[in-house]
Amino acid sequence: SKSLKECYARGAELFGWSKRNPKNGQTKDGNLLVGYGMASASYPVHSSQGNARIRLYADGHAVVQAGATDLGTGTYTIITQVAADSLGLPMDKIRFELGDTNLPTTQWSGGSTAAGRVSSSVYLAVQEVWQKLGKVAISDKKSPLYGAKPEDIAVEKGRLQLKANPAKGEGFADIMKRASMSDLEGNALGKYGAGYEAPKATVNANMNKKEEAAPHSMHAFGAHFCEVHVDPELGTIRVTRWVSVMSAGRILNPKTARSQVIGGSIFGIGAALMEQSVRDPHLARYTNASLADYHVPVNADIPNMTVEFIDEHDPYVNAMGVKGIGEISIVGVTAAVANAV
Structure with a gap:
């Protein structure tokens, strides 16, 4: 199953993507510049x-x-x-x-x-x-x-x-x-993943057509939408709105799945705006090996986040039609932030 287009459409609707001013540097909130960005996410099924x-x-x-x-x-x-x-x-x-x-x-x-x-x-x-x-x-x-x-x-x-x-x-x-x-x-x-094929999935498949015959390429997909406020004088960047829409087969528990997507997105925001490993050039040791020096996001750095899932059925991936979401949630996050900036 591939519902990436559906992720784009639903994410754009939730975010209000069509209402943005597409010209760079033209949207402001007081003295702050406002930017909008989005990025795709894809993560493979590891058999x-x-x-x-x-x-x-x-x-x-x-x-x-x-x-x-x-x-x-x-x-x-x-x-x-x-x-x-x-x-x-x-x-x-x-x-x-x-x-x-x-x-x-x-x-x-x-x-x-x-x-x-x-x-x-x-x-x-x-x-x-x-x-x-x-x-x-x-x-x-x-x-x-x-x-x-x-x-x-x-x-x-x-x-x-x-x-x-x-x-x-x-x-x-x-x-x-x-x-x-x-x-x-x-x-x-x-x-x-590989090795599993639901009998009903290929019973009527035309084996002369590659898209109908096993094996299949298997991925989870998603889309992230981001709004940032940038202070042009201080150079500070703050994420002010966030929308993620994921398609990962059957979602077993929407509440815990949503929490995983929020957590992965926060990791990605931290990677884009805060986290940096610094090494001593002579000893190659990390010089900021504590949370006092290695900055990660806290609650005040993260806005309310909207997360939704596309309902999809995948008969090829496993008996439950479930795909993983633990890691796809961070894929594309830094790109969305960078595009917004």
Whole structure:
């Protein structure tokens, strides 16, 4: 999926880009010069894979395990949400365990891969649980699903039911208790990027046409819009308005995703206007190796920031259609500031 044009259009609308004076140096706020700039953002999908395990209990709770990490980016939250949604359980009935090498192996948090990889492996592990339960139900004469074909069964909020007749079905707890099952385990390998192809994505593809055949180029995209005030006498620059619009497949949690984009944009503003590493020319050591000398933005340096996401579906990238946003948020930020100046 590529929604870069949509990012441009929505960002320009939120920012009021068409209302600006395009002539340089002609817009003022008192004695301050006002400048407007924008820049594109693109970040590639770094292919990776990882494992996850789900154990669903008949009493209505589940344990989710993956040897992942949470750097403060919200992995605990989004994976708990994915498991809860896939199992049809409240979030407080999910316990997500990570950060231990004894857990199912998965790769590190880096390259904006964790959300897409771990969410997909958890989602697929849940599907294995439903497949196992479906087999139990269709072989149980007391089940409303007895004798049904596996492909005719759907799962809705923890209830297994016939696709053609949703009224005919039952909850997972009833199936498990009748079979004297206290719990049931599902395991899966989730792939992010290369190596993953949703069957539906290429079933009708014309392999003679490159754009329809795998493999695909995979990226997240975005656009940043910036307003600056420049003091022509002092040379000071202050960012006064900011808009970021991102397209990164399915957004698992808009609140935590927005926070990541805000954080990355602030990093970029700091890189553009404040941060500078100074080395001793004789010893090659950093001479400003503390926050007293190495300046980074604080709250007073940053305006209210508007962040939105373009809703898009990507069937090629992974089972959940999720792309990473951890690093794309800083891409293009310094360019937007520079263009505004």
